[in-house]
Amino acid sequence: TGPETVTPTGAPTGAPKQAKGQQGEYLTTSAGARLYDTDHSLKAGERGPTLLQDHHLREKVMHFDHERIPERVVHARGYGAHGVFVGYGSAANVCKAAFLGDGVETPVFVRFSTVLGSRGSADTVRDTRGFATKFYTQEGNFDLVGNNIPVFFIQDGIKFPDVIHAGKPHPDREIPQAQSAHDTFWDFVSTHTEATHHVMWNMSDRGIPRSYRTMEGFGVHTFRLVNEAGETALAKFHWKPKLGVHSLVWEEAQMISGLDPDFHRRDLADAIESGAYPQWELGVQVLPDTPRQTFEGIDLLDPTKIVPEELAPVQPIGMLTLNRNPMNYFAETEQVAFHLGNLVPGIDVTDDPLFQARLFSYLDTQLTRLAGPNFNQIPINRPHAPVNDMFRDGFHQHAVHAGVAPYKPNTLDGGNPFEARPEDRPFVEVAQPLAKSVKVRQSPTSFSDHYTQPRLFWQSLSPVEKEHVVRAFTFELGKCYEQAVKERQLMVLANVDPVLCKEVAQGLGLPAPSATGRPRRVVPSPALSQVGQTWPTD
Numbered sequence: 269t270g271p272e273t274v275t276p277t278g279a280p281t282g283a284p285k286q287a288k289g290q291q292g293e294y295l296t297t298s299a300g301a302r303l304y305d306t307d308h309s310l311k312a313g314e315r316g317p318t319l320l321q322d323h324h325l326r327e328k329v330m331h332f333d334h335e336r337i338p339e340r341v342v343h344a345r346g347y348g349a350h351g352v353f354v355g356y357g358s359a360a361n362v363c364k365a366a367f368l369g370d371g372v373e374t375p376v377f378v379r380f381s382t383v384l385g386s387r388g389s390a391d392t393v394r395d396t397r398g399f400a401t402k403f404y405t406q407e408g409n410f411d412l413v414g415n416n417i418p419v420f421f422i423q424d425g426i427k428f429p430d431v432i433h434a435g436k437p438h439p440d441r442e443i444p445q446a447q448s449a450h451d452t453f454w455d456f457v458s459t460h461t462e463a464t465h466h467v468m469w470n471m472s473d474r475g476i477p478r479s480y481r482t483m484e485g486f487g488v489h490t491f492r493l494v495n496e497a498g499e500t501a502l503a504k505f506h507w508k509p510k511l512g513v514h515s516l517v518w519e520e521a522q523m524i525s526g527l528d529p530d531f532h533r534r535d536l537a538d539a540i541e542s543g544a545y546p547q548w549e550l551g552v553q554v555l556p557d558t559p560r561q562t563f564e565g566i567d568l569l570d571p572t573k574i575v576p577e578e579l580a581p582v583q584p585i586g587m588l589t590l591n592r593n594p595m596n597y598f599a600e601t602e603q604v605a606f607h608l609g610n611l612v613p614g615i616d617v618t619d620d621p622l623f624q625a626r627l628f629s630y631l632d633t634q635l636t637r638l639a640g641p642n643f644n645q646i647p648i649n650r651p652h653a654p655v656n657d658m659f660r661d662g663f664h665q666h667a668v669h670a671g672v673a674p675y676k677p678n679t680l681d682g683g684n685p686f687e688a689r690p691e692d693r694p695f696v697e698v699a700q701p702l703a704k705s706v707k708v709r710q711s712p713t714s715f716s717d718h719y720t721q722p723r724l725f726w727q728s729l730s731p732v733e734k735e736h737v738v739r740a741f742t743f744e745l746g747k748c749y750e751q752a753v754k755e756r757q758l759m760v761l762a763n764v765d766p767v768l769c770k771e772v773a774q775g776l777g778l779p780a781p782s783a784t785g786r787p788r789r790v791v792p793s794p795a796l797s798q799v800g801q802t803w804p805t806d
């Protein structure tokens with residue numbers, strides 16, 4: 269690797285902060301030839317012109333020209349840290365994953381993010397926050413790709429491009445950078461009332477965390493756990509910060525955005541550097557894996573619903589400690605590739621339609637973002653378990669595979685040393701009694717209650733928290749130009765709570781509508797699907 273220091277992932281914690289890349293005794297080209305001068309191009313005479321034969325000039329500028337890669341299509345702004353996860357062993361009765369075993373230490377990399385702003389946006393905007401954890405377990409990588417809000421805007425991943433298009437800056441002016449304060453976002457959420465629960469959390473203090481260190485995290489979806497006996501349970505993952513949950517008030521967030529747009533990343537990096545290592549306890553709500561996959565009337569496949577902790581307490585199963593800052597932002601935080609399909613034996617997917625779409629989306633986007641199919645060979649993504657995937661070639665292939673027979677079974681390369689064992693099967697084949705043999709393009713009726721849980725959330729807030737929610741709705745809706753959008757969102761709020769609706773309406777100077785109780789959702793139109801594609805003429 270020449271005179272540069274390349275640090276593999278999983279370097280021992282406390283790796284020297286000063287380990288620098290460019291500290292060799294002399295500079296070289298990327299091909300290792302010693303350089304005499306990197307400050308002057310080669311010219312035909314003192315005042316030029318510059319000669320094309322100056323390979324170093326061309327290589328140096330060429331490499332610089334290609335330093336940028338596409339930012340993530342969502343969650344572009346993020347900040348990461350290394351750490352360790354220690355299992356308590358308390359999950360053994362429901363989950364056989366080895367990294368949850370008593371005292372088992374697993375290296376991790378965590379990336380926190382905002383969802384909608386671009387890479388250069390401010391930290392303290394009102395938005396959902398990503399909380400993605402890569403566990404480098406001995407059984408392969410397990411990625412828990414969650415958020416700081418326990419529910420999501422939509423119930424089906426096919427709507428993800430739509431909700432993100434509505435929330436991202438308008439295509440004409442690219443304003444605004446942050447969520448809300450624009451017509452498309454409120455247009456979308458007021459016409460898709462399944463978003464109401466998530467929006468209530470966004471408009472509450474949860475939408476502007478004080479610090480990443482004081483944020484909860486949620487796996488959001490219901491997962492399926494499997495124990496050694498092959499018994500299954502359904503589960504929801506929770507991260508509980510040791511420092512408690514704290515938020516900024518809006519005025520603080522506004523001022524901080526201006527004074528220090530890097531507030532959250534600075535806070536995390538400084539805390540780790542000073543030895544104040546942030547910690548989160550991982551917990552699970554364990555729910556019976558019944559044929560209907562519901563619990564107390566809640567459809568567990570609906571990602572817009574929580575299971576109240578009073579009904580299913582969160583049971584602690586391990587502790588996460590972040591104790592090492594990345595050495596290089598690009599190499600680690602930018603190139604890390606999380607994927608929900610990175611599962612280990614004992615943790616499995618469910619039929620939640622949002623979950624299912626995500627299983628496609630992450631691999632697919634990383635194919636472009638990280639330029640080719642070999643991104644798991646990038647140091648930050650490399651598993652700490654042996655890899656024998658029989659994948660070959662492709663852009664950015666770094667492995668030099670030995671042998672002639674990348675298939676199995678074979679009789680030329682000595683068969684395959686990694687014989688499959690039934691217990692390693694990543695996906696349990698649990699019978700799905702609800703699955704029918706007909707094809708359906710619609711939401712189940714059990715997904716159609718859009719207001720009970722947002723109301724529960726509102727009712728759980730203290731008076732001052734309620735006041736913050738009212739102010740947030742009033743401020744954000746006040747930024748809409750379209751009167752109809754404001755009025756439609758007020759109708760949504762009327763279905764959540766009359767006081768909430770009345771106070772926001774007052775702030776907007778509009779009449780408060782009455783509750784209808786009706787959800788608004790996309791109704792499939794069979795006629796549409798039969799119409800051929802037409803292209804706009806201009």
Ligand code: HEM
Binds near residue numbers: 341489634
């Ligand atoms: C990125 C969470 C829904 C597509 C992310 C990240 C998080 C996250 C935390 C950032 C990962 C990182 O730090 O690198 C969630 C949660 C969801 C959800 C909790 C709902 C429960 C979806 C859906 C889709 C999707 C439904 C698509 C159908 C993406 C894509 C990225 C991303 C394309 C960028 C990944 C990359 O470039 O590496 N999501 N997401 N997400 N998410 Fe989601």
